[in-house]
Amino acid sequence: MSDPELMRALEAIVFAADAPLTITDIARHLGERGDLLPALRELADSYEPRGINLVERAGRWQFQSAPDLAHHLRVGRESVRKLSRAAVETLAVIAYHEPVTRPEIEEIRGVAVSGGTIDVLMEAGWVRPAGRRETPGRPLQYATTPGFLVHFNLSARRDLPGLADLKAAGLLDREPPTELPLPLGGREE
Incomplete structure (x- = not known):
């Protein structure tokens, strides 16, 4: 289990970002903390059963709604x-x-x-x-x-x-x- 303060900081940084972040971007906010990938993966695992997920797409981390709940969020129908x-x-x-x-x-x-x-x-x-x-x-x-x-x-x-x-x-x-x-x-x- 990673450091709870580090996990909270990672969560806050990714949540507050206006665009997906690379690990380098996240490390810049934290100062040098070593390898953040294991902590990010652990945080992503902890969010997996929830309504929002922490995901990595093309080397960038972001929160998104859980894919199985998308039908609740659609305003109109997908064309x-x-x-x-x-x-x-x-x-x-x-x-x-x-x-x-x-x-x-x-x-x-x-x-x-x-x-x-x-x-x-x-x-x-x-x-x-x-x-x-x-x-x-x-x-x-x-x-x-x-x-x-x-x-x-x-x-x-x-x-x-x-x-x-x-x-x-x-x-x-x-x-x-x-x-x-x-x-x-x-x-x-």
Whole structure:
């Protein structure tokens, strides 16, 4: 069991933050305290059965409502956007190969990617520009966002299913889904 004062301080710091915090951010508030990861994990475990949870997403810690209680918090219904097969494939390529440029996406998919496809994924909050590649023409690179991880309930990209998992689920033998729920506030077209 960690020091109760340290646990209280961690709880207060993460709770009061206006954005998710890295361990470095948290350590800055505390002064040097050594390895905070075990204490953060212990605190997260203590919150797991409660209505709010302490979670780590993409190396940043935050409080969020428990996923199984989301239906109590929805103001409206989640809108469902029909994503084209191209959008689903493009999202998968970006998620598995990020950072990736449009020409690289086109090479992997074997077809051209329209600007609208990437715009739809950016509007959903799942994809973001990730700088420019240091090659001739300096093409723009794309990567997934923390919103992508949250929406698909992933802690990090390493939690994406592997090839064996996809084959076992039969997902490589059929069409990808064409409807994915948008984050709250998304609009239907």
